[in-house]
Amino acid sequence: MTFDFIRHDVNEQKAKSRYRQLVCNSVASQGKQIVINGKSYLNFSSNDYLGLNNHFEINKAMQEGVDKFGVCASSSSLVTGYHYAHQALEDDICQWLNKPKCLLFSSGFAANLALFQALGKNEQSHFYLDKLSHASMIDGAYHSKAKVKRFNHNNIEHLTKLLSNSGENATYSPNKLIASEGVFSMDGCQAKVSELAQLAKSEQAWLYLDDAHSIGVIGDEGQGSNTFADIDITMATLGKAMATSGAFLTCSEELHEYLVNFSRHYIYSTAISPAIAWATRKSIELVKREHWRREKVTELSALFSELLDPEVELVATTSSIHAIIIGDEKKALLVSDKLKEQGIWLTAIRPPTVAVNSSRLRVTICAHHNTNDIKYLAESINKAIA
Template sequence: MTFEFLKHDIKQQKARARYRARQCVAEQSGREVTINGKQYLNFSSNDYLGLNHHREINKALQEGAERFGTCASGSSLITGYSYAHQSLENDICEWLNKPKCLLFASGFSANTAMMQVLGNKTCHIYLDKLSHASLIDGALASDAKIKRFLHNDTAQLSRLLSKSQTNTSAEETNNIIVSEGVFSMDGDQAKVSSLAQIAKQHQAMLYLDDAHSIGVVGEKGQGSSANTEVDVVMATFGKALATSGAFVACDESLADYLINFSRHYVYSTAISPALAWATKKSIELAQKEHWRRIKIQELSLLLMSKLSNKVKLIQSASSIHAIVIGDETSTLNVCQKLREKGIWLTAIRPPTVPINSSRLRVTITSSHNAKDINYLANCINEVIA
């Protein structure tokens, strides 16, 4: 029989305790999730600001559907670019103080598109070692030369850039520095100010994936670029903003180039105009309701103070708190014990994270309360001790 590798590779996944299966969610909020008829405290949601199910966003979605329809019915370069899309782009430009913005179907699509488009044969792409898979895949599919620097090691990045400029001619010095604003699996933040300074020194472009920063970081939720000039910002709507899709904010020349040469943008149906209209309301709420960000910070500090010294917690000032267990089997066992106590956490295993660093990825949202955090900490201390 052909395609024997399908069964073989799945069998290997199971043997290595890396097998993945979907779970059908009946209901969920930032705080709770119902799976297989049982309700759990949910600490795996990316609904950081607790905006999912928000009445004003739901109302905007209904208004958008009635006014523009649920489907764009075409790509942005045919008839798919509606007033709802244009209005959302304008809001994002004003929010992030950027000249232009383009919408994409997903963060994965946006990152892959950007790396492929920017990855001209005259370019060098410098990726943080912990950059998202979409950035790595996009870069590898490009014509650029690729180098990965150690996680948050700005000194190594500087050395690599200096060496590159010494070894290449003047017309081959199109350098792009790529990082996440908040890293999705560790929850730590990039050294954005240092990256911006290095980019300026080496005349490089700075590209930030702000999927886990937008809405959460900054006085008005602008993300990692709130206090630092960043050339290109990509962020998603499906996490803190509680809708779906993504955007790239940049200058006019890059936006024009994307419209003409990005295959992901040119050949994809535009996102739902109803969702675009709803996202405008999400951004409005994210900007003005700063208490949601303050609550995340307070609950995060509470969690850190309550966990035992035996728990290996990666320090983080974001919504994401990684608790490293080690091998895959032990991590799955801890997850199961927590589920028995009514806590839903997902085991993060290789290849998403390095071997022997499997972990619990705890996400805290503004929907949680102090009682939830205390219970979570007590349960983790019990099952890991």
């Protein structure tokens, strides 16, 4: 049978309790309520951290963008697909994060692949990645010609040793890139941004941060990791706290010019929808202005931690993401199913997304939740895990 490994591999996923399947949310707007197969659930698995999805001002800006530019860019950015809406959004992002240049991408996955593969086309490049870096960062790094090393999670001492190039077989490279997530997607913990920036400067390396789960949520105006240090290259997605779609990279003028000429993901992809770019300008405005959204997430997160039983293994975090470690895949699925019976949608995260024996519930607390929601969530989790 042609490609007979397909059925074998799927069956193996089922046997390991790692099988995944699509579920369709039939509610018009994915706020704190979702509807799956006709049943309504309190949603604690969304990345709509600031509760901006379906915001009337963003929706209005989206319609304005459609009227002005159409839905589709109709071409790659280097042909005729680069619209005024794209340029205006890039300018807004540069001003917001105090960066020289910005490039837009269709997704964070594409942006990460683009950056690592473009810088990794030179065999003299060396990449140093946190071990918990996102799959797209790892794929981009290992599918390049660069030398790749991974340092223990948030371990500055280990990273320093790797950068020192000590040992008999050490080879010096002037092209060093330190890479990490600003807030780690499955743990919710923050990178040691200031220490990473200082180390990068002392080692004459560049610092690259995937800020998908930081942007909008961290900082007085939601600037993410750039709140703590001047990051050489920042990638952030627009489909989480920003409540639209796509991603961006901020960088120097020189790197911008290089990526425009050598990033295959940028050169050969149709530009993101200009209407979405126009709507994202409004997202940024709201993120900067409405501080209460971040304050509410912080307040509700503290309440959640306070209400959980001490036996519940909760990873310490100051972000919207709260990881409850269960361990075994089957048990994680069982707890998730128990919560569904209580009207709570909380997805079980299993390998290979996380390490073996670290399956978890990934709780996301958003600005559209309220105190009663959090109390009910904590009560239900305590019962389900007991």
